[in-house]
Amino acid sequence: MKAIEQLKNEHEGIKIVFRILRKMCDSLKSDNHLDAGHFEGILEFFQIFVDKCHHGKEEDLLFPAMVQAGIPEQGPIEAMLSEHVTGRGHIKTISQAFTRFKSGDTAVAGALAHECEQYISLMLDHIYKENNILYPMGESRFSQDIDEKLFQDFETLEQERIGKGKHEAFHEMINQLNDIYIE
Ligand SMILES: [Fe+2]
Ligand SMILES: [Fe+2]
Numbered sequence: 373m374k375a376i377e378q379l380k381n382e383h384e385g386i387k388i389v390f391r392i393l394r395k396m397c398d399s400l401k402s403d404n405h406l407d408a409g410h411f412e413g414i415l416e417f418f419q420i421f422v423d424k425c426h427h428g429k430e431e432d433l434l435f436p437a438m439v440q441a442g443i444p445e446q447g448p449i450e451a452m453l454s455e456h457v458t459g460r461g462h463i464k465t466i467s468q469a470f471t472r473f474k475s476g477d478t479a480v481a482g483a484l485a486h487e488c489e490q491y492i493s494l495m496l497d498h499i500y501k502e503n504n505i506l507y508p509m510g511e512s513r514f515s516q517d518i519d520e521k522l523f524q525d526f527e528t529l530e531q532e533r534i535g536k537g538k539h540e541a542f543h544e545m546i547n548q549l550n551d552i553y554i555e
Pocket of ligand 2: 379
C-alpha cells in the first residue's frame, strides 16, 4: 500500500522534528534560550507540512476513501479528526506564546515549552494510533486500484498545498536542525 506507506514515512519525519523540538524545549526551560529562526522553521513545518499537507491528505482523501470502503465514520476516524482539531489549538497557543517571547517577554518561556510538549505528546499518541489501528484498517480493505488513485491524489494535493521546492526545503531544514540538536 504505497499511499499509506507515504503517510507512515511522513510520521517518521514528524517524529524527528519532535526530537529536535524536545531539545529546544529543554534549553528554553533551563535558561530561557531559544533560537528564534530555528523555532520559526519548526512552527512553519507544523503549520504547512503537518497540518496543511499531511492532515490534508488524511482528512480530504484517506478518511473519505476509508468511509467509502465501509469503515464507519464514527469511531477511529472521528477520534483522529478530533485530535487534529486539538492539535491546531496547541499550534495556535504555541504561535501566540512565541510572538510574546520574540518581543522580549521571557516570562512566557516555561509556558511555551510546556505547550510544545503537550502538542508533541498528543501527536505521538495520535501517530501511534494511526500506524497501529487506523491505517491497518485501510490496508486490509483497499484494493490496488484504490491505493494507486490515493497515491496520485496525494501527489496532486502536495503540489497544490506546499509545492515541490518547499517540500525539499523542509527536508533540508530537518537535516540541518538534526545535525545541530541531535547528532
Ligand atoms: Fe492524523
Ligand atoms: Fe497522520
